Amino acid sequence: MKIKEVPFCVVDWSKVEPVEHKGETGAAYWRTFEKGNIRVRMVVYSPGYKADHWCSRGHVILVLEGEMVTELKDGRTFMLTPGMSYQAEDDEHNPHRTYTEKGVKLFIVD
Numbered sequence: 001m002k003i004k005e006v007p008f009c010v011v012d013w014s015k016v017e018p019v020e021h022k023g024e025t026g027a028a029y030w031r032t033f034e035k036g037n038i039r040v041r042m043v044v045y046s047p048g049y050k051a052d053h054w055c056s057r058g059h060v061i062l063v064l065e066g067e068m069v070t071e072l073k074d075g076r077t078f079m080l081t082p083g084m085s086y087q088a089e090d091d092e093h094n095p096h097r098t099y100t101e102k103g104v105k106l107f108i109v110d
Contacts, residue, residue: 001060001109005036013042024052026100040109047103054095059110060087066104072096 016031026049031042045068054073062085070078070086073095080086088096 001038003036003038006038009035011040016042018044022052024050026050038109041107043106043108045098045100045104045106047101049103050099051097054097056090056092056095057110058088058090059108061085062107064105064107066100066102068098068100068104068106070096070098 011033013031016033018029018031021028021030023045026046028046028049029044033040045066061080063080063082065082067079067081070080072078078086
């Protein structure tokens with residue numbers, strides 16, 4: 001990842017209003033900072049959240065609280081807990097989606 005047109009800046013996430021995004025079940029609440037060629041988010045998935053789509057966008061995702069399962073379209077699944085991350089490239093042939101039974105808080109860069 002090459003970050004372009006993003007001068008040094010600080011984000012106080014407590015001052016960024018969350019925006020609700022409905023899932024197939026549950027909801028995701030995004031606090032988003034977008035500048036230059038990056039999007040950085042603090043995201044909370046409600047208990048019972050399941051993504052309503054397969055995603056082919058690349059991400060770096062760090063689990064801060066809770067736990068989630070990331071599923072690849074080929075059927076593999078990965079349980080992530082606090083302190084774990086995953087990194088995925090932009091890849092339309094190997095999409096992924098997420099669900100959580102208990103809820104999860106994430107830090108995401110894409």
